[in-house]
Amino acid sequence: MENDQGLLVDLYVPRKCAATNRLITSKDHASVQVVVADVDANGRALPTSTSFALSGQVRAQGESDDSLNRLATRAGLLRNVWSYSK
Secondary structure, rough: OEEEOOEOOOOOOOOOOOOOOEOOOOOOOOEEEEOOOOEOOHHHHHHHHEEEOOOOOHHHHOOHHHHHHHHHHHHHOOOOOOOOOO
16 A cells, blocks of 8 residues: 555565465564675676575475575576476
């Protein structure tokens, strides 16, 4: 919800899991948000970043590392790390 000046005034803004696209509830204390900083050619951090929110369910199943590799590859942060195999 926004006020008259356009500022967010909600006490809680829910996040979505980047791997499963489910809402992360306020009681999910096992969820994490990983923020990856963008870097320039010299390796210095830029003010921009990419964030990935992972729910506690994904972490409990042991799928967070694979999901993070898949999401980072899709975002263009990694190359040749994740490949789908049946």
